[in-house]
Amino acid sequence: MRRxxxxxxxxxxxxxxxxxxxxxxxxxEVLDTALTDLCQEPVEVIxxxxxxxxxxxxxxxxxxxxxxxxxAADKFAFALNxxxxxxxxxxxxxxxxxxxxxxxxxxxKTYEYRILNRRIDIPTERLYSHFCYFxxxxxxMREATGYIVGTHDFTSFCSIKSQASSxxxxxxxxEIYQDGDIITIHITGGGFLYNMVRIIAGTLIKxxxxxxxxxxxxxxxxGRDRQLAGQTMPAKGLTLVxxxxxxx
Amino acid sequence: MRRxxxxxxxxxxxxxxxxxxxxxxxxxEVLDTALTDLCQEPVEVIxxxxxxxxxxxxxxxxxxxxxxxxxAADKFAFALNxxxxxxxxxxxxxxxxxxxxxxxxxxxKTYEYRILNRRIDIPTERLYSHFCYFxxxxxxMREATGYIVGTHDFTSFCSIKSQASSxxxxxxxxEIYQDGDIITIHITGGGFLYNMVRIIAGTLIKxxxxxxxxxxxxxxxxGRDRQLAGQTMPAKGLTLVxxxxxxx
Numbered sequence: 001m002r003r004x005x006x007x008x009x010x011x012x013x014x015x016x017x018x019x020x021x022x023x024x025x026x027x028x029e030v031l032d033t034a035l036t037d038l039c040q041e042p043v044e045v046i047x048x049x050x051x052x053x054x055x056x057x058x059x060x061x062x063x064x065x066x067x068x069x070x071x072a073a074d075k076f077a078f079a080l081n082x083x084x085x086x087x088x089x090x091x092x093x094x095x096x097x098x099x100x101x102x103x104x105x106x107x108x109k110t111y112e113y114r115i116l117n118r119r120i121d122i123p124t125e126r127l128y129s130h131f132c133y134f135x136x137x138x139x140x141m142r143e144a145t146g147y148i149v150g151t152h153d154f155t156s157f158c159s160i161k162s163q164a165s166s167x168x169x170x171x172x173x174x175e176i177y178q179d180g181d182i183i184t185i186h187i188t189g190g191g192f193l194y195n196m197v198r199i200i201a202g203t204l205i206k207x208x209x210x211x212x213x214x215x216x217x218x219x220x221x222x223g224r225d226r227q228l229a230g231q232t233m234p235a236k237g238l239t240l241v242x243x244x245x246x247x248x
Numbered sequence: 249m250r251r252x253x254x255x256x257x258x259x260x261x262x263x264x265x266x267x268x269x270x271x272x273x274x275x276x277e278v279l280d281t282a283l284t285d286l287c288q289e290p291v292e293v294i295x296x297x298x299x300x301x302x303x304x305x306x307x308x309x310x311x312x313x314x315x316x317x318x319x320a321a322d323k324f325a326f327a328l329n330x331x332x333x334x335x336x337x338x339x340x341x342x343x344x345x346x347x348x349x350x351x352x353x354x355x356x357k358t359y360e361y362r363i364l365n366r367r368i369d370i371p372t373e374r375l376y377s378h379f380c381y382f383x384x385x386x387x388x389m390r391e392a393t394g395y396i397v398g399t400h401d402f403t404s405f406c407s408i409k410s411q412a413s414s415x416x417x418x419x420x421x422x423e424i425y426q427d428g429d430i431i432t433i434h435i436t437g438g439g440f441l442y443n444m445v446r447i448i449a450g451t452l453i454k455x456x457x458x459x460x461x462x463x464x465x466x467x468x469x470x471g472r473d474r475q476l477a478g479q480t481m482p483a484k485g486l487t488l489v490x491x492x493x494x495x496x
Binding site: 010081 | 259335339368375
């Protein structure tokens with residue numbers, strides 16, 4: 001038996017998220033089908049990040065076990081891409097120990113939230129960014145990030161549907177880049193609560209619009225109430241950039 | 249009677265190009281339908297650039313005439329966007345003289361050809377760039393651009409299906425930008441032959457791969473033979489950035 005690890009990029013537009021479900025097609029299901037065909041044995045992947053419907057990824061991580069296949073571990077990426085639709089692409093594959101579990105190890109996750117900030121939407125951006133008509137003050141958004149970085153109780157930035165045992169998380173860094181009309185929120189942390197990045201994006205957008213002063217974000221955190229923070233921004237602006245497991 | 253000018257951005261993925269045709273839906277047809285509905289009179293646009301199937305635009309230009317509508321010229325962009333699918337967005341509208349024709353005036357057109365140059369494709373790039381597995385030498389591509397800029401007989405860079413009366417065109421500038429895995433060919437000129445930008449892209453890619461030395465591009469131009477140049481690259485990597493009519 002071998003355990004193979006995959007680094008996977010996908011365009012989430014046409015999927016009901018990562019995790020298998022009865023109502024629509026998911027990334028996990030497509031991977032399992034392709035791997036079962038490739039390995040000629042029943043295969044089920046274990047994913048690191050169960051991204052929501054419409055969320056994109058450059059580097060989600062998954063593992064699977066295979067008994068039968070003798071293929072070299074690094075060749076799985078290429079062989080699997082022959083069997084996958086073009087909106088899912090395995091970037092890399094290698095072998096890991098049989099007990100290596102992508103959700104049970106210390107790691108740092110990096111996400112990006114992309115905003116198109118201009119008067120009228122650009123069609124080629126519509127699938128991968130959130131269009132915002134209001135002129136955003138990026139300097140004020142940057143000021144607000146200082147209150148979010150660090151270890152906090154993020155109840156205010158967590159969907160009430162969350163089943164997490166603790167609302168405490170650590171944000172390692174939170175940067176805002178601007179390139180013409182595109183504003184990118186770049187965030188890394190040791191794990192995020194359900195919808196946390198999209199709620200942080202919604203809160204920073206309200207700061208950028210002038211609805212909240214930057215220092216109000218401190219009160220939002222301390223209030224521990226989801227209703228204090230901004231909206232959950234649409235999934236299409238969010239991309240899981242990558243997961244760093246330190247040891248590798 | 250008034251003549252209204254539109255600056256139009258679109259994602260060409262789902263269209264059979266600009267120009268109306270019996271076999272599929274086109275940008276022109278969608279605009280005519282939306283304008284006829286908005287103006288409550290039969291409207292037909294005249295487009296500046298009849299882009300091919302799959303080609304994108306940030307700033308194509310079109311005009312139409314309206315007798316009935318009293319709407320302020322700058323409001324057409326917003327009113328029209330309410331009636332257009334999200335992959336077509338009018339960026340701007342204004343009034344021009346009744347004899348202002350978008351194809352019969354001196355202008356400079358700018359195109360970009362986008363290449364994703366890495367080992368494995370990224371799904372979120374697949375609709376808007378050409379994926380190239382071979383490592384491209386951007387410095388050599390830049391060397392080759394010097395032979396293309398200027399006024400030349402571009403027969404070697406023109407589809408044999410062209411109906412142009414003269415193969416002479418002037419390329420004003422040709423720059424190659426690199427941003428990580430993305431290589432962008434940025435070209436401006438006083439007009440281009442049929443498929444000319446996509447054939448220049450195919451030729452520069454061959455230079456970047458080392459198939460042609462940069463100075464071979466001079467021979468390709470002088471040979472006046474389409475078979476000497478590189479392939480016509482796929483439409484999806486091409487975007488009409490904009491058209492500058494100088495006088496405005």
